[in-house]
Amino acid sequence: MFGSLSSSSLTSDKHGYSMKTTLKSPEAGSSPPVKQLLDEPETVTTIDTGYRSLYSVACLSDQEIWTSGEDSTMKLYSINQGSLLKSIRTRSGFIPWDIAVTKSGDLVYTDYYKDRTVNILKSEKLEELISLQEWEPRNVNSTSSGDLLVIMYSDDRKQTKVVRYSGSTEKQTIQFDDKGKPLYSSDSYNRYITENRNLDICVSENKAKAVVVVNQAGKLRFRYTGHTPAPKNKPFSPRGITTDSQSHILTADNENECVHIIDQDGQFLRYIDCGLSPWGLCTDTNDNLFVAQNRKVKKIKFLK
Structure with missing residues (x-):
């Protein structure tokens, strides 16, 4: 299932990366144990969610996972049993664009179809x-500090930015590089966002065919544009994105x-060869990978 291993390789409102408050430094603590990539990843279990199309997955715990798809209902599943534990309908009755689980275990979702809100359960x-x-x-996405990172588009769809919130208070805007050029493409195609262990902010941009990574202060670190040869020899088409305890970045x-x-x-x-077309991704505290594919969630063990 793995592909081959490659040896290759402030504060200004104008630039959109101004800090309104000082961000917390990473918490002191011991480094996580070193884990190696498995030679052959193992599919542990598969859960059928019943959605016509499944878009997002978010781990509540190592036993439970939230899902959302082409439906106004968000569903909580038992991972081991594969059983539906809870269903929550959006306030507006429209499809949630994305979901996340906060550090305190609350479900959050975005609703742009109806009322341009971020909501919490x-x-x-x-x-x-x-x-x-x-x-x-x-x-x-919910960060290790408990903040929320929200990708948003302007009404005219010509601007994209990432905004950090503490509760409902805006703390940081990430939109331009230090030369005043947009960090993110000006389209409304699919994007996903996650925070890495080193506090980098990682955004997958489907139409731009890139993963854009900035540091905690919003400074561009790199863009990843895929690797050749690709399994199907098609252009890089990133969607879901997540990270693990080793600070690896995984993107569908x-x-x-x-x-x-x-x-x-x-x-x-x-590469991890998933089969079918992967969308949303998340990892649990044991570094198991959860992949949204069509109507199913696949749990994959990829580290040893």
Whole structure:
């Protein structure tokens, strides 16, 4: 299932990366144990979610996973049993664009079709957390510090930015590089976002065919544009993105039916051949990979 191993290789409102508050430094602590990539990844289990198309997965715990797809209902599943534990309908009745689980275990989702909001499920009740004007919230991720990172587009679809929130308070905007050029492409195609262990912010851009990685301050570190040869010899088509305890970045390649594994500096390591067309990704605390494919979630063990 793995492909071959490659040896290859402030503050200004104008530039959109101004910091309104000081971001926390990484918490002190011991480094995680070193884990190696398995020679042959193992599919542990598969869960049929019943969605016509499944777009996003978010780990609540090592036993439970939230899912969302082409339906207004978000579903919580038992990973081991494969059984449906809970269903929550969006406040608007429209399809959620993306979901995430906060550090405290709350489900959040974005709704741009109806009311341009980011919503949160607290104590079994859905509440509006963030409401936007002139911008549309799309994909969302919860960080290790408990902040939310939200990808959003301008009404005219000509601008894209990442905004960091603490609760409903905006803390940081990431939009331009240090030369004033846009970090992200000006289209409304699929994107996903995640935070790496080193606090880098990683965004997959489907139409731009790139993974854009910036550091905690919003400074561009690198762009990953795929690796040749690709399993299906098709152009890089990134969708879901996640990271693991080793600071690997994993991104789903829809057209090549695989997941790319790169290191924290953008060097290609290997492919995981998934079969079918992967979309959303997430990892649990044991470094199991969850892949959204059509209507199913596949749990894959890829580290030893």
